[in-house]
Amino acid sequence: MDFSRVELSGDDQAFLDEARALLSTQVTEDVLRRDRETGDNFDEDVHLALGAAGYIAGEWHGEDDGGFSRLRNRLWQLEKRRYHVPWVTAGTTSMIAKSVKRFGSPEVQEEVLPGVFSGHIRLCLGYTEPDGGSDIATCKTRAVREADGSSWIINGSKMFTTGAHNCQYVFLITNTDPEAPKHKSLTMFLVPLDTPGIEIQGIRTVDGDRTNIVYYSDVRVDDRYRLGEVNGGWTVLREPLNAEHGAVDASADGLQDVSIMMHQGGFMVAACDKAAAIVGAADPSGRRPVDDGSVAYRLGRSVARMEVAISTPNIFGRVALAQTMRDVSPDLMDLLGEASALPIDTDGAIDGGAAEYVYRFAPLVGIYGGTLEVFRNMIGQYMLGLGKPNYSPAKPAS
Structure with a gap:
């Protein structure tokens, strides 16, 4: 095993220097103090600054698509951690955006992804329910399709929807066929959080973080916000769930964290x-x-x-x-x-x-x-x- 110090090229060193300069001006003591006080683990001004400077798009896209190289992405992730950038909402947004790219309609992709890259649109996870615990497939939040097929009515509640109060959309798991086996009864939606009938209530955890319980009362959602097939939500959910669980293969180049945690x-x-x-x-x-x-x-x-x-x-x-x-x-x-x-x-x-x-x-x-x-x-x-x-x-x- 080689423990020698990595020598960066001139261009990569310049990238690192620019990243440090940006983070040192954005992640101030006031930002960190405010984050501890709110428990949000998110700062909109910092997030928008990173988006405007191209770092959100750069880390999301691969090098072939104009984003960061693997090395630069690793440098960027380590520097964000070193400067204690409030990170949770950025993490859920990146995870969900990959599912939007894969399963969302062209219309929804155009509505959501540019704002994700600029930092103006953030996405949160609507998985756990008050009575469901860790088994999210036992979902009771119901989505019922209206007669004309153009929209759905959603009722239910979700616990631990961290970042919902700072997000514009929720990646929501629903039950669309209560009679079917639980893994074949699920449908995923990307629900705009300003839709009437959604209520967000904050909860503070013992470590000082804020999470949320979110109530859905006769929430009408257009079918275009459905991701993947009806009752095929487990397919949509599997990839981001595996990433959250850490059940992913190690990269050959070693430029990733050893563990998800x-x-x-x-x-x-x-x-x-x-x-x-x-x-x-x-x-x-x-x-x-x-x-x-x-x-x-x-x-x-x-x-x-x-x-x-x-x-x-x-x-x-x-x-x-x-x-x-x-x-x-x-x-x-x-x-x-x-x-x-x-x-x-x-x-x-x-x-x-x-x-x-x-x-x-x-x-x-x-x-x-x-x-x-x-x-x-x-x-x-x-x-x-x-x-x-x-x-x-x-x-x-x-």
Whole structure:
């Protein structure tokens, strides 16, 4: 394995310098503070600036279509992360836009995609329902086709529609045939969020993020916003769902994250680095906390687990990162003492609130796109060939 430093060409170095210059002027302390306060994980001014400068279109299109090369795309993704660009809504938009390109009518593509590339149109995921949990195929939100076939009436509700209040369309999964098997009863729509009958209510999560519950009451949607065939929604849904789950093949050039959750895992890396610096610093008497064998052991164990997690690929890494964040963060807080319980932006937080944020963030990372239990079952069933889980009640002992 080659760990030598990558030497960039003059043109690629110039691209990197320009990207850093743009991000340094756009992602200010005010932007980051406002993002922490709102929990939106999105900043419209930053997003529009990136769109105007061509970066949204550049990262979405391949090099053959006038976009970034694989190397430049990787550089851009890493710099966005380094500057902490609020990212969630941009991520869902990019994911859904690929389905619009593949399954949307030419009319809808023309309506949506130019605005996606300029930053003026954003897209969110309408999957989970209040009673549905991680099994989105048990969808109860109903779409009923009107007699003339030109439009649909949608009723139902969706949980965890993150970014809906900052988006213009929702990628909505509906049930169009309640009598059919659940994977053959689904139809996907790209629903304009300004349609009458849609109500968005905000919910704050334990880590400070905002998500939404969205209610659909007699929402009339033109058939042109249907993506794919009627009752063929699982085909439309499969590709973005696989991407969200991390069940994608690694690229041959290695220019991608090891795991889908690497962005979230980066917060754990930062927390481990800050903890190591603090316990490795000497007090006025020359004593370092890490000189205590138990401190050294627990810190070493945390760092070793973190390194293994960020090196674990594919869907396995998704589980490893989420679980390790849950396990490591309380150990780091315990090593640092009670001042580590103070959150970000609080005077006296010993590590700037890094470990405390991971502690609150970890449970959310473990349910994105499905719970850890769901992903462990997927690994057992589809990756290890262990068969379908049996959820039937245990038989009483004889």
